[in-house]
Amino acid sequence: MTVFIIRRLFQLIPVLIGVTILVFLMMHATPGNPAQLMAGENAPPETVELIEERLGLNDPLPVQYFDYVTGVIQGDLGTSMRYNTPVIDEVAPRFLVTIELAVYATILSIFLGLIAGIISAVRQYSVADVSIMIIALFGLSMPNFWLGLMLMQYFAVNLGWFPPTGWGSPGQVILPVITLGTAGAAIIARMTRSSMLEVISQDYIRTARAKGVKERIIVYKHALKNALIPVVTVIGLQFGALLAGAVLTEEVFAINGLGRLLVDSINNRDFPVVQACILIISVVFVVVNLLVDISYKFLNKRIDLND
Amino acid sequence: MSQESILQVKGLRTSFFVGGNEVKAVDGVTFDVPKGKTLGIVGESGSGKSISALSILQLIDSPGEIVDGEIKFKGENLLDYSAADMRKIRGNQISMIFQEPMTSLNPVYTIGQQIREALKIHRGLDKKDGTEKAVELLELVGIPSPRQRVTQYPFELSGGMRQRVMIAMALACNPELLIADEPTTALDVTIQAQILELIKELQEELDMSVVMITHDLGVVAETCDYVAVMYCGKVVEYADVNTLFKNPRHPYTVGLLNSLPRSDVDQEELIPIKGTVPAPHEMPDGCRFAPRCPFATDLCHSELPNLDDLGKGEQVRCWIYTDEWDGDPEVKVHEPEKRTSED
Secondary structure (H helix, E strand, O other): OHHHHHHHHHHHHHHHHHHHHHHHHHHHHOOOOHHHHHHOOOOOHHHHHHHHHHHOOOOOHHHHHHHHHHHHHOOOOOEOOOOOOEHHHHHHHHHHHHHHHHHHHHHHHHHHHHHHHHHHHHOOOOHHHHHHHHHHHHHHHOOHHHHHHHHHHHHHHHOOOOOOOOOOOHHHHHHHHHHHHHHHHHHHHHHHHHHHHHHHOOHHHHHHHHOOOOHHHHHHHHHHHHHHHHHHHHHHHHHHHHHHHHHHHHHHOOOOOHHHHHHHHHHOOOHHHHHHHHHHHHHHHHHHHHHHHHHHHHHOOOOOOOO | OOOOEEEEEEEEEEEEEEOOEEEEEEEEEEEEEEOOOEEEEEOOOOOOHHHHHHHHOOOOOOOEEEEEEEEEEOOEEHHHOOHHHHHHHEOOOEEEEOOOOOOOOOOOOOHHHHHHHHHHHHHOOOHHHHHHHHHHHHHHOOOOOHHHHOOOOHHHOOHHHHHHHHHHHHHOOOOOEEEEEOOOOOOOHHHHHHHHHHHHHHHHHHOOEEEEEEOOHHHHHHHOOEEEEEEOOEEEEEEEHHHHHHOOOOHHHHHHHHOOOOOOOOOOOOOOOOOOOOOHHHOOOOOOOHHHOOOOOHHHHHOOOOOEEEEOOEEEOOHHHOOOOOOOOOOOOOOHHHOOOOO
16 A cells, blocks of 8 residues: 555656646747746846846746756746745645635535435435436526525625635635535536446346345445445546636636636736646645545555556 | 244235336246255346345335235244334345345445444454454354455455455344245356355355345255246246156246256256247236147146146146146146156
8 A cells, every 4th residue: 555655656657747847838939038028027127037047938938947957856946937936935824715615616626416316216216316416407507606606696785694705714614615615516426326226236136135144234334335436536636626726716706716827827928827727736636646646545446556 | 834934925026117118037936845854946147046045135216116925934924024123124124135146246345344344233243252252153154264264345256255354244133934046147157166065064054044046946956945936027937856856847947857967867868948938028818828838738838827736835837737628638747757766
């Protein structure tokens, strides 16, 4: 197990190199000279040259990339062009907000999705099943910015139960988390249902019944552990979608998270910050999927992780 | 039955309700399992033998349903039991093993965990005692190095070993009745013989009664004391195993025996039964076997015979053995001239 985790951590290295190359090239592929942008449109050419020199923009690309990666490893993500502060200071607090939002939304979607999916599967074709599946379809097809606006309109503006914007107090957390978690909950519910239905018709479920096991234990012990394997995969992939969805949710609820910072920085052409945001989101996504891989081993001992 | 019966099934009817139609998988099945003996239930695929077996433990899944009948275990009708009472019977007094050892064990739990489960439910054994008992059981069913096996997962074992594990699981609580639903069908021939031998040994050792579901008359000859032959959801013949093989009554039983290579009789050739099993929705009105029966008369085609007692524990569902028989009175169903007279 430990060997596997270490091995997988090493396998992350090429992935991360790929990510940094893409992020790095992206900045160079975009039109416009960052030095010119920093200095301002009417700055004299000498100033621009000076800035170019200071930023190392005249070095060959591989050298620039090497400098960039060395910086990243040391926690130096560059300097914000707009605020002239270290990017890390801009990004870190925002990152924590987004992670908080994403984790709460994931917990909500797993919780709701699993319960709804299990109920649906155990009572296939019942009123409960059909209602859950209709709601899930609705939740899945609804754009989350629209859902966010509707929730805000109804619960924050009309009813006044929650503050409409911001982040931090428990009241401020609820609406954005529902907005962001709904689509995930719907996908997890549908996945859990189909996976459970498949497992429930397996021979070993009949064996468990023949042993005199209670129906509830059959569902939660014998069936669920088998049914979770595809669901966990979906949860991992869902986390990526969640980080992307967070950008919109943060915009709607005016939450100062990474997504909002990313959008603002794109608008301001603050490339080092854009770069840092994308790098962080990529790393989080890769790490979450590593955790998913590891969890397979706990769910099904047959999966040989050494391959 | 002169002997005491542990299980008496009477007029059992189990149907599947699909799209408003009733498919009668088991249609009035009656048989006895004498205490300490083995009853074989033989029949082709779709004859309702497995459904009969699953009905005993009420393991029929929707859209299947037990419609009518009586399943008396030690004199008490199991169909009157509540779901909770039924759970106390399952895996405790009546156990079952299944056809597919490869898929009948839960892939995500160890052998030990799965054997311990029944012990915990019915005997309240904790993990430590349960493991000890599981090791004992694995040893009993002839699994080498049982102490290592309890921590292994099903995928680490071969098919034959898994069926042994299934048997160990079934025997965990010393059941009085073991239902084996085609326990050897999915196994290699060499392993088949071992598993049958094992079931027989354990039956004697633990004084169990066994219901052996099979389509293989060879298995019946080897393991059973009594046989119920099923055709299209009905028992067509019931007899002790020697009588059945030496003096089969029902033309279907005769057909089955004629199509089986045997060492105890002199056979010119194997004779297949003509035709196929009728589909559930085109079940004949009369005797279910009439369309394939070489002796069938108008009576056979129009009216269903009863399962009549011929005395000496023999029962047969055929017009030939009744006073109403309207065909050749001298009809010789089992062609005795082909049999050796060594007995």
